[in-house]
Amino acid sequence: MAVKEESHRARQAQATKEQVARAARELFAEQGYVATTIAAISEAARIPAQTIYSAFGNKAAILKEISRIWIVEAxxxxxxxxxxxxxxxxxxxxxxxxxxxxxxxxxxxxxxxxxxxxxxxxxxxxxxxxxxxxxxxxxxxxxxxxxxxxxxxxxxxxxxxxxxxxxxxxxxxxxxxxxxxxxxxxxxxxxxxxx
Incomplete structure (x- = not known):
């Protein structure tokens, strides 16, 4: 049971990361990387800023996830x-x-x-x-x-x-x-x- 729960949490965490990355990608493309804040990403993704900081730490890590998703999709x-x-x-x-x-x-x-x-x-x-x-x-x-x-x-x-x-x-x-x-x-x- 604990393994299933861990697996479910890992899938949820990955889904959250992808949701943040997709929202950030749109904002970075529209407003620019420098001008886009974590607060703006939080609002666009509908994910609390603290969750974003916990999952990524900074915008550079979000950009890395954006790149990972892009390479998989391409x-x-x-x-x-x-x-x-x-x-x-x-x-x-x-x-x-x-x-x-x-x-x-x-x-x-x-x-x-x-x-x-x-x-x-x-x-x-x-x-x-x-x-x-x-x-x-x-x-x-x-x-x-x-x-x-x-x-x-x-x-x-x-x-x-x-x-x-x-x-x-x-x-x-x-x-x-x-x-x-x-x-x-x-x-x-x-x-x-x-x-």
Missing amino acids: ETRRLAQESLAIKDPAERLRSAAHWQTRQFETGIDVIRIYQEAARVDQQIAGQLARMLKAREQELEIFLNSFKGQLKPKALDLFIACTAAEIYRTLVLDRHWPIEDYERWLADTLVTQLIR
Whole structure:
């Protein structure tokens, strides 16, 4: 009975954290990370501020939970893993364009929040640097699976082609349909990376 009760409490605690993270994500995107207070998050989430402090401690921890939820919902790790099974190098890169587009589509706001927060918070700047390094390592593993089929500096080219700023410019500023962006990215990766 005690195990079930602990499991129920753990699920409730996680549900509360996710409720806070979703409310904070909206506020951070609308008002900015710096301008958003725990009191505002508390009001938006309908969770007492003391509970938020107990669950997270600070806004940086809330942002980390926002990122965790985003990565799970984007499913990019699963999609990237599945693309490793594709034999044709052009099709594998098109698959990469798909999971990269999905990551932006589901989380460009999270990227913006991190970039803003990193300018004022050293802890978040460190988190962001570690996230970008981990992304680079995962991409390196993915690109190494092509076994000599790609041009030199393929990693650098992939990172440049998939810069968040390009997505923002084309999709958010220039109003490209997401399908057009994904097609452009796929064509660009194939042209730029394959020998």
